[in-house]
Amino acid sequence: MSTVLGWDVGGVNVKGALVRDGAVLEARTAPFELQRAPDRLPVLLRELAAELGAAPHDRHALTMTAELSQLFRTKREGVSFVLDAAVRAFPAAVIGVYTVDGRFLPPEDANAVPLLVAASNWHATASVVSQEWRDCILVDTGTTTTDVIPIRGGEVTAEGRTDPERLASGELLYLGTLRTPVEAVTREAPFRGRMAGVSAEAFALVGDVHLWRGDLSPEQYTVPTPDGRPATREFARERIARVVCADLEMLDDAAIDAIAAHVADEQVERIAAALARVHDRHPRALTVVAAGLGAFLAVRAAARLGLQAVALADAMGAEAARAAPAAAVALLLERH
Numbered sequence: 001m002s003t004v005l006g007w008d009v010g011g012v013n014v015k016g017a018l019v020r021d022g023a024v025l026e027a028r029t030a031p032f033e034l035q036r037a038p039d040r041l042p043v044l045l046r047e048l049a050a051e052l053g054a055a056p057h058d059r060h061a062l063t064m065t066a067e068l069s070q071l072f073r074t075k076r077e078g079v080s081f082v083l084d085a086a087v088r089a090f091p092a093a094v095i096g097v098y099t100v101d102g103r104f105l106p107p108e109d110a111n112a113v114p115l116l117v118a119a120s121n122w123h124a125t126a127s128v129v130s131q132e133w134r135d136c137i138l139v140d141t142g143t144t145t146t147d148v149i150p151i152r153g154g155e156v157t158a159e160g161r162t163d164p165e166r167l168a169s170g171e172l173l174y175l176g177t178l179r180t181p182v183e184a185v186t187r188e189a190p191f192r193g194r195m196a197g198v199s200a201e202a203f204a205l206v207g208d209v210h211l212w213r214g215d216l217s218p219e220q221y222t223v224p225t226p227d228g229r230p231a232t233r234e235f236a237r238e239r240i241a242r243v244v245c246a247d248l249e250m251l252d253d254a255a256i257d258a259i260a261a262h263v264a265d266e267q268v269e270r271i272a273a274a275l276a277r278v279h280d281r282h283p284r285a286l287t288v289v290a291a292g293l294g295a296f297l298a299v300r301a302a303a304r305l306g307l308q309a310v311a312l313a314d315a316m317g318a319e320a321a322r323a324a325p326a327a328a329v330a331l332l333l334e335r336h
Contacts, residue, residue: 002055002057002058002059003018003019003020003025003054003055003058004018004019004020004058004059004060004061004330004331004333004334005017005018005019005049005052005054005058005059005060005061005330006018006019006060006061006062006063006325006326006327006328006329006330006331006333007045007060007061007062007063007064007086007326007329008063008064008065008121008323008325008326008329009034009041009045009062009063009064009065009066009082009085009086010034010064010065010066010144011033011034011035011065011066011068011069011071012031012032012033012034012143012144012179012223013029013030013031013032013142013143013222014029014030014032014041014044014045014048015027015028015029015030015322015323015325015326016028016030016045016048016049016052016323016326017052017320017323017326017327017330018052018053018054018330019327019330019331019334020334022331022334022335024316024317024320024327024330024331025053026051026052026053026319027052027317027319027320027322027323027326027327028048028051028052028319028323029222029319029322029323030044030048031222031223032044034066034069034071035069035070035071038071038081041082041085041089042085042086042088042089043089045085045086045089045090046089046090049089049090056092056093057093058093059093059094059095059096059333060086060090060093060094060095060096061095061096061098061104061329061330061332061333062082062083062086062095062096062097062098062329063097063098063117063120063121063124063325063326063329064078064079064082064117064118064119064120064121065118065119065121066078066081066082067079067081067082067114067118067119068118068119068163075114075115075118076114078114078118079110079111079114079117079118080111080114083097083107083110083111083117086107087107095107096329096333096336097109097110097117098117098120098121098123098124098329098332098333099113099116099117099120100116100117100118100119100120100123100161100162101116101123101161102123102127102156102332104332104333104336105117115162118162118163119162119163121325121328121329122138122140122147122149122158122166122172122325123149123156123158124325124328124329124332125138125140125147125149125291125324125325125328126138126147126149126151126156126158127156127328127332128324128327128328128331128332129151129289129291129312130151130154130155130156131154132315133151133287133289133310134151134152134153134154135151135152135153135282135284135285135286135287136151136285136286136287136288136289137149137150137151137275137278137279137282137285137287137288137289137307138151138288138289138291138312139271139275139288139289139290139291139298139301139302140291140292140298140312140324141175141176141177141271141290141291141292141293141294141295141297141298142176142177142292142293142294143176143177143178143179143222143223143293144174144176144178144179144180145172145173145174145175145176146172146173146175146176146271146274146292146294146297146298147166147171147172148170148171148172148173148271148274148275148278149171149278150171150278150279150281150282150285151285152282152284152285157282158171159171159281160172169278170274170277170278171274171278173270173271173274175206175267175270175271176206176293176294177206177207177210177216177292177293177294177297178205178206178207178210178216178220178221178222178223178293179205179206179207179223180205180206180267181202181204181205181206181226182198182203182204182205182206182208182209182240182243182263183198183199183200183201183202183243185206185263185266185267185270186198186262186263186266189243189244189258189259189262189263190255190258190259190262191244191246191255191259192255196244198243198244199242199243199244199245201242202226203226203227203239203242203243204226204236204239204240204242204243205223205225205226205239206263206264206267207221207223207231208225208226208236208239208240209236209240209260209263209264209267210264210294211231211232211233211236212233212236212237212240212256212257212260213260213261213264215264215296216293218230218231218232218233220293225239226239227239237253237256240256240259240260241255241256241259243259243263244259267297268297268300268301268304269301269304271297271298271301272300272301272302272304272305275288275301275302275305275307276305279305279307286307286308287307287308287309287310288301288302288307288308288309288310289309289310289311289312290302290309290310290311290312291311291312291313291321291322291324292321292322292324293322295311295312295313295321299311312324
């Protein structure tokens with residue numbers, strides 16, 4: 001029996017998943033900064049397909065967020081680029097492109113409706129989640145952003161469709177688990193018993209905070225570090241010290257702990273505020289489904305609001321839950 005490959009092509013990650021008979025057999029997340037090597041995208045897709053164990057006759061399901069890359073001047077241009085790369089990677093394959101209204105289109109038709117195709121990945125994940133949890137809020141925190149998607153009566157009931165609409169509705173936060181600069185989370189941090197303003201130099205990312213605190217492993221820190229040094233606790237410590245314009249000789253571990261705890265707390269608070277805003281519109285949703293690399297942040301945000309949290313990883317597997325949109329589009333195309 002043929003399998004379905006799902007793809008979620010982003011600006012800094014490409015996620016792939018292999019699905020058969022309603023089960024996710026394999027999933028991969030490959031760090032890939034599209035802006036630095038755009039011509040390599042078709043090659044990377046073929047390499048990932050081989051790693052996943054794909055066969056030539058398998059179908060492909062595609063969603064994307066890469067259209068927002070600064071490589072492109074418009075989303076239309078970005079969508080067209082990703083579609084062309086997929087067709088070049090798999091010229092003989094059947095490719096279904098997911099739209100934000102839950103349909104699959106062939107690439108040539110998808111090219112004509114770029115705003116239905118752009119950033120539709122959240123809808124795919126929510127559509128799969130809705131089949132298991134009929135009244136819930138999906139909170140999917142990836143490397144860069146957090147989706148907060150309400151599901152009511154088994155239907156995805158998000159107010160926003162495009163990224164600007166979702167930012168306005170609180171259903172999209174530009175807060176992720178890795179790439180967000182610390183100064184985008186908080187304007188101050190503890191220093192010697194008082195609060196100090198933070199530097200606005202992207203000296204540290206939230207990935208450094210979560211690495212220092214043990215919520216991420218060095219292997220999960222898959223983006224370039226701000227100083228170009230390794231993604232280890234030792235160097236994360238130095239980067240966090242620079243948040244208050246200090247260094248490793250000025251701050252001990254307890255001081256670094258305090259800064260990191262404050263930043264992590266502020267991030268959870270921001271996610272909880274968005275979750276509360278969506279929950280106010282959907283008060284029957286008492287369950288939060290936590291997904292993505294930062295599922296631990298969603299769990300903590302839910303706890304602040306007294307909501308039950310369940311892990312998508314328990315239903316889908318850990319790697320598939322981290323690559324949830326890719327797994328979701330494959331599952332949806334298989335059922336289509």
